[in-house]
Amino acid sequence: MTAHVFAALDFGPVWEMRAELLKGIWTMALISVVSFAIAIVGGLVLAAMRQSRSLPISWAGFLLIQVLRGIALYVLLLWLFFGLAAQGGFQFEPIPAGIFALALLNSAYLAEIFRAGYEAVPAGQKEAALACGLPRRTWFAKIHLPQVTQITLPAMGNVFVDIIKDTSILSAIGVTELLRESQRWAQFYELPFEFYTAAALIYIVIVTLVTFGWRRLERRFGRHLHTTPRVRRSRGLLFGIGAKPTTAP
């Protein structure tokens, strides 16, 4: 029964359309990188607002972060793309609308990550640096920032992966990224199983590659820090397959 079902699979059209799918992947990559970069800036601004000594600014930051974390990307996209356009003359192009929405929502997540990282550095580091006579600028650039980066990088990687996955939602407003291309050819060839399976596999490969690359980045940024002893832990081949469990159940 199952053999009969899968004998009918035809991945030929998927391979024929590889150039189109690759174009979709490029669009996805471009949107992910640009919106992640903007989200980092936005996150820093929001985190700075939260840290501000002025109460209204700090509350505004808090409120913005809460509201932005509560909005669903799909809802925001349709609101920006169709809602605002109907309200009067303000028409976004699909890709800028997508980048704006992704950057806006993820800047709220990044703001929380930055704040947590900023507060996670032990206070003794600052006291010691200032007691040694380092100027505040040197303390910030050479002592504080490297440690904050080290702490926040893993969580930032998660946000980046989420952005990559969420670009698929931009297909709803007509951005021709990977899912939109797959959808188009799935309907054209009437082969949804083949095209959606291929799309899922491509996403998995990209997410895995980005995760590996990000781990290298984390190690690079952490190479001069000796706060925790480096434990060599087998990470396995793919998704940690073959890795030894760290704790016994």
Added chain:
Amino acid sequence: MVFAFDTNVISDNSGELLDGLLLTVEVAALGFAIAALLGLPLALAGQSRSPLLRVPATLWVGLARGVPLLIVIFWLYYAAAQEGLFSLTAFVAGALSLGLTGSGYMSEIYRTAFSAVPSGQREGAAAIGLSRFQAFRLIVFPQALRTAIPPGMNVFVMLLKGATLLSVIGLADMFYTAKLVAVNEFKPFELYTAAAVLVIAVTLIAALAAGIAERRLSKGVRR
């Protein structure tokens, strides 16, 4: 154009919108229940010494966390039906895709929660003669659950936001209603704003409920 916000179109359709909102919350809750139930055995299998359990579990978690929700929805709703594997209603396909995606995240949350329980608790349980299963059920699991609840609620909020995507496979949820009325009445701004406000309200309530649940569950804890 002058700024005009037509509240009538919202109040006229508020009944349908709220019915749809209920459906959104229902499908998200069902998806979360599936995720929470699947996540527990996944987390335990991922910690197992036997590779027969560990490898499929880690593969599952990687897939659940790596494939975008929208693709899972399309896959379960269109692709599987084409191959004659199974054909699901929009509601079941939606709840299942939310559950499968969420299970990967829930398994990670359980895993960190289990490792956050001090090892002295397990040793103590063994010392007073509890079996491994008893120790897990009576000692480790209740304590782990407490640490798992705040991040678990984050997953629920994530699924709730993901549930708005289910209108693409025609689930008549709140957002589907909003889209329909927006097109019919040509009032997209009003309806999408209402939809956004409703979603934010529900997620904020969920976050509040998480805080209350966390406090109630940590009643017996000394600080």
